[in-house]
Amino acid sequence: MAKKTTILALLIALFAFALRLARLDFVSLRGDESFSVMAANWDLGRLFNLLSTGEPHPPLYYATLHFWIRIAGDGEFAVRFVSVAFGLLVVPATFGLARVLTKRLAGGRGPVTSAALLASLLVAINPFLLWHSQDARSYTMLAFFATASVALSLTDLSKRRNWLAYALVTYAAVLTHYSALYIVLTENVATLALLPFHRQEWLAALRRWLSAQALLAVAYLPWVWWARVPFTSHSADWIQPVNGWESLERTLVALGAGTTVDVEQRPSVFAMVGLALLLAAVGLVMARRASVTWPLAVGAFYLAAPTLLLFTLSLWRPMFDERHLVIIVSAFALVISLGAVTLTPWRWPGIVLATALVGVVAVQSMGNYFFEPQYAKSAGWRAMVAEIRQQERSGDYILLNYPDPTFLYYYRGSTPRGMLPSNMPLDRAGTERSLAELATSYKRIWAVPVANTAWDADGLVEKWLGSHLRKVEEHAFSGVRLALYSTE
Numbered sequence: 001m002a003k004k005t006t007i008l009a010l011l012i013a014l015f016a017f018a019l020r021l022a023r024l025d026f027v028s029l030r031g032d033e034s035f036s037v038m039a040a041n042w043d044l045g046r047l048f049n050l051l052s053t054g055e056p057h058p059p060l061y062y063a064t065l066h067f068w069i070r071i072a073g074d075g076e077f078a079v080r081f082v083s084v085a086f087g088l089l090v091v092p093a094t095f096g097l098a099r100v101l102t103k104r105l106a107g108g109r110g111p112v113t114s115a116a117l118l119a120s121l122l123v124a125i126n127p128f129l130l131w132h133s134q135d136a137r138s139y140t141m142l143a144f145f146a147t148a149s150v151a152l153s154l155t156d157l158s159k160r161r162n163w164l165a166y167a168l169v170t171y172a173a174v175l176t177h178y179s180a181l182y183i184v185l186t187e188n189v190a191t192l193a194l195l196p197f198h199r200q201e202w203l204a205a206l207r208r209w210l211s212a213q214a215l216l217a218v219a220y221l222p223w224v225w226w227a228r229v230p231f232t233s234h235s236a237d238w239i240q241p242v243n244g245w246e247s248l249e250r251t252l253v254a255l256g257a258g259t260t261v262d263v264e265q266r267p268s269v270f271a272m273v274g275l276a277l278l279l280a281a282v283g284l285v286m287a288r289r290a291s292v293t294w295p296l297a298v299g300a301f302y303l304a305a306p307t308l309l310l311f312t313l314s315l316w317r318p319m320f321d322e323r324h325l326v327i328i329v330s331a332f333a334l335v336i337s338l339g340a341v342t343l344t345p346w347r348w349p350g351i352v353l354a355t356a357l358v359g360v361v362a363v364q365s366m367g368n369y370f371f372e373p374q375y376a377k378s379a380g381w382r383a384m385v386a387e388i389r390q391q392e393r394s395g396d397y398i399l400l401n402y403p404d405p406t407f408l409y410y411y412r413g414s415t416p417r418g419m420l421p422s423n424m425p426l427d428r429a430g431t432e433r434s435l436a437e438l439a440t441s442y443k444r445i446w447a448v449p450v451a452n453t454a455w456d457a458d459g460l461v462e463k464w465l466g467s468h469l470r471k472v473e474e475h476a477f478s479g480v481r482l483a484l485y486s487t488e
Contacts, residue, residue, distance in 0.1 A: 005113050009095055009120060016091045016124035020084045020133040023370060025076035030378035033136035034406040037074050040065035052227045056234035059223075060175040061138035079136040087133025087140035090147055094330040095120040097151040098337070101295045115337040118351055122333035122358055127365035128258035128322075129329050135377065138176050139326045145173035146183045146327040150302060153187045154194075157208045167212050171219055178231065179324040182306035188213065190301055237454060239318045247311045247320055252277075254322035255332045256358060257365040260375040269361050276357040280339025283350065296338040303331040373478060378406070380477030385410040387475060387482060388446055395443035401461040402450035416442075420461055428460060435464050445469065445485045 029037070039047055039055070040062055047066065051059050065082055072078040098116035123129060132139040152166035170187075173180035191209050195202045224231055242250070253266050256273035284296045306328050314320040340354035368375045385407065388398065398417035400407060411417070418438075421431045438445060449462040462483075465471075469485040476482075 005117070008117055009092070012117065012120045012124050013088065013091050017084075017088050019124065019130055019366075020087050024080055024084065024134055027376045028378045028381040028383075029076055029079075029136065029406055029409055031404045031406050033079070033378075034404070034409040036062070036065060036136045037069070037079050037409060038405045040069055040079075041074065042066075048226075051230070053229055056230040057138060057177060058175045058227070060172060061141050061177075064141070065136070080134055083133050083135055083137065083140045086144045087129055089144045090129060090140065090330060091120050091124050093144055093147040093151065094123045094333055097147055097154075097330055098295075098334055100151045100154050101298060101334070114351065115334070115341045118337040118340060118355065119330070119333040121355070122336060123330060125359065125362045125366070126255075126258075126329055126333065127260060127362050127369060128254050128256075129326065130366065131258045131260065131369060131377070132323070132326060139323055142173065142177040142180060143326040143329055145169055145176055146180055147330040149173050149180075149183060150187065150331075153191060154298075157212065158204065163208060163212055167215050170212075171216055174216070174220055175223065177324075179306075179310075179327055182309045182324075183302075183327050184216070185309060186302060186305040189305065190298060194298070235317060235319075236321075239321055241318045242311070242314060242320045244311065247307070247314070250320070250322055251307055251325060254325055255329065256361045258369070259322070260365045260369040260372075262368075265364070269365075272357050272361050276336050276354055277339075279350070279354065279357075280335050283339035283342040286342060296335065296342070299331055299334040299338060303328050303335050376478060379479030381406045381410050381480060384448070384475070384477040384480055384482050387477070388415075389413055391484075392446070393444075396446060397438055397442040397444070398446045398448070399438065399461070399465075400448050400450070401456045401459075402448075402452050403455065404450060407448065415446075421456055424455060426456065426460065431460060432464060435461065435468075439469060439487045443487055444472070445487065447483045447485060449481055449483065 039050060042050075044063070044066065047062055048059060051057065051062065061082075065079065068082055069079065072081070095116045098119050099112060102112040102115070129140065129143060132143070149166065149170040152162060152169055155162040155166070157163045157166060170180075170184060173183065188209075192206075195205055249266070249270050252273045253261065253269050256276075257265075257269045261269055280296070280300075284300070307325065310320060310324055336354050336358060340350035342350070388411070392413060392415050396415050398411070398415055400417070400419045401421070403419060420434050421427065422434075445465065447462065447465055449459065450456075451459065465483070465485050469487055472484040472486050474481060474483040
């Protein structure tokens with residue numbers, strides 16, 4: 001049985017790896033990915049200065065990418081491969097969490113293996129995690145360290161290696177993304193509630209746990225102080241306040257289908273994912289065995305508590321962003337899996353039903369992500385730059401109207417380039433004077449007019465070019481436009 005389980009776990013991991021590698025560099029990098037590459041290419045001093053003054057993220061992902069680029073280069077496949085690796089590691093981490101959770105609370109009895117394998121499969125095909133596994137940002141690193149932290153928090157921390165492993169992995173989590181603090185708070189509540197289940201005397205277990213938290217605090221507080229400005233004051237204009245129902249709907253849709261579903265499909269996705277969780281709740285009620293009841297209850301707590309923390313804090317300052325929910329993808333899969341194996345006296349009907357509900361949603365979303373152009377994560381920057389490189393000549397100028405680092409990632413040519421408006425708030429008169437100077441200094445201007453409500457919101461640059469210069473040609477590249485103007 002152990003050999004069969006190992007083979008199945010490896011097959012699931014290989015399947016997850018194949019999904020994460022599929023068409024990895026098919027679409028261009030998006031703006032946030034290009035920013036990751038740009039920052040990772042800086043020297044560490046400049047990078048850490050950015051993270052302490054403006055960029056609202058801890059340093060571990062950027063530092064990892066910094067050193068990885070020096071080994072593998074900064075091509076699209078290479079920079080996204082870091083996320084692939086950590087997105088893959090979430091799969092065995094979920095399997096380990098299921099095994100540890102059941103062993104910790106129920107002595108390893110019950111349908112442990114079936115639930116662990118099903119949870120691994122659900123994580124492997126999860127569209128939300130798949131999207132981030134092909135994105136050069138920190139979210140799969142966060143998901144892995146958060147899942148591993150929860151698993152280690154449920155081990156016997158009286159053993160020195162478990163205690164040190166928990167402290168190191170949790171420290172890595174909070175150095176990856178500030179959202180990991182939701183997991184740390186949840187772990188503290190859960191651990192204090194589960195103290196009676198320790199085989200050791202509860203006071204000794206409490207002392208070990210508090211020692212681990214003290215070590216984390218001593219190690220982490222210097223970073224919090226160093227980065228106190230973005231840590232305490234960062235806000236994003238594009239994040240809007242949400243009410244309780246909106247946060248629930250967005251949470252379930254993100255966990256089940258990610259972001260690659262139509263608006264019209266969201267109600268059905270919400271219903272199917274909600275039904276899968278409802279069946280898990282029925283399984284919890286029907287389960288007569290502690291071998292499943294306690295693990296399922298604890299898994300449900302790890303699913304709900306971080307979400308409630310995120311929603312509660314968003315009432316104070318808008319910060320509800322689905323990306324932060326990657327910390328609970330494993331708990332989501334675990335709850336559905338444990339509920340499935342207890343729904344009926346026979347395991348397979350529940351497993352098939354849960355897999356069908358979640359799988360249909362996942363397959364549809366992955367189909368959109370891989371094959372439908374409107375769901376591409378970025379515009380066609382690569383093709384647009386190739387068009388410029390093919391036609392550029394002496395006397396040309398490239399003009400951007402929005403500070404998107406993706407253009408600079410792809411364009412390595414020598415044609416002069418710049419951005420107008422150069423900053424916000426908009427200086428209309430100064431921008432028009434700069435445009436007039438460009439028109440007298442160059443024969444042709446390549447314009448990349450990006451529509452953005454926070455920068456050149458009324459399209460001043462494009463309107464001025466259209467009224468003062470002759471448009472020679474215009475092309476569209478999957479969400480980004482390129483126009484060539486003649487000044488003669």
